Amino acid sequence: MIENQYPIGTFEAGPFTAGVKRECLGAIRYLPNMLEAAIMNLNEAQLQTPYREGGWTVHQLVHHVADSHINAYTRFKLGLTEERPVIKPYDEKAWAGLGDVQTLPVNLSVTLLYALHARWYAAMDNLDDAQWMRALVHPATGSALPLSYYLQLYAWHGKHHVAQINYLREKQKWQ
Template identity: 50%
Template sequence: MEALKYPIGRFQAKADYTPEELQRFINDIRYLPSLLEITVQTLDQAQLDTPYRPEGWTVTQLVHHVADSHLNAYTRFKLALTEDNPTIKPYDEAAWAELEDVKTTPINVSITLLHALHTRWTALLKSIEGEQWERTVFHPESKKEINLKTLAATYSWHGLHHLAHVTGLKERMNWD
């Protein structure tokens, strides 16, 4: 079950990141919408309604979740760049995945949203310089300050993590 939940492993934050690693995170964020779109474009409705693992979200829920999560991520970066260690707002991801918009909105809407959002987010990330990467947000659930380097690493991992959920499901089901 661990491999189905975390197909690329659990996120492990490092104490610091190199400029090359930050560039890789930016590229991961930049290209995620295209990779996700390519991965889901041939799936029919029954496949989209299939959970990626037992007791997991469906592919549809997962795609909408990535859009929801990355909207929050983009906002967190903007808050960190404009406020002094702002407290970020956690949200109930599982409850969001059960809302009516997830059930009734085609995934291409969230894919389109991801393309637009990641274009803006990438432009923002590319503009961050030097000490700005050390700016922080405060996460009230973990009670930790998180700098922008670690947030970039987190969301790079997050996108690839969910992409691997879908590619793994497609492989297990022989959908290619």
């Protein structure tokens, strides 16, 4: 495994207990705060530093989290309103190379994440057990996985990228 590629480990969904649900909802709710803290006081040269050799820059990571979580929010809303919708995959690497990611400051994506996560958390906060079992279908595999799985995935995803940035900060001794 490449150094710091998975500083919190790879994703593994576990049983969907009340404690896991509470922890994951908290991770979704507070991800914007954690991401903002991770990039606080970084200058432009630091933001343009890849978090690992061959990896995205911190700048790209922040925009990636916003792109990914916009898709996640949409997938959750579809999962709650349609029967077993087929989700639309997207090319993360291609998105990371688009003009908005290349030219816009990271604070726009952080601001977007605050609003997005407030809405996303509110949409999920009071779901019942049956709603958590509603499934999304991935077209590449044809597998149908419940929203409870995706909650765990995206809670991990946000923490994963924050950990990558924090790892880089520590490695570079950035205050």
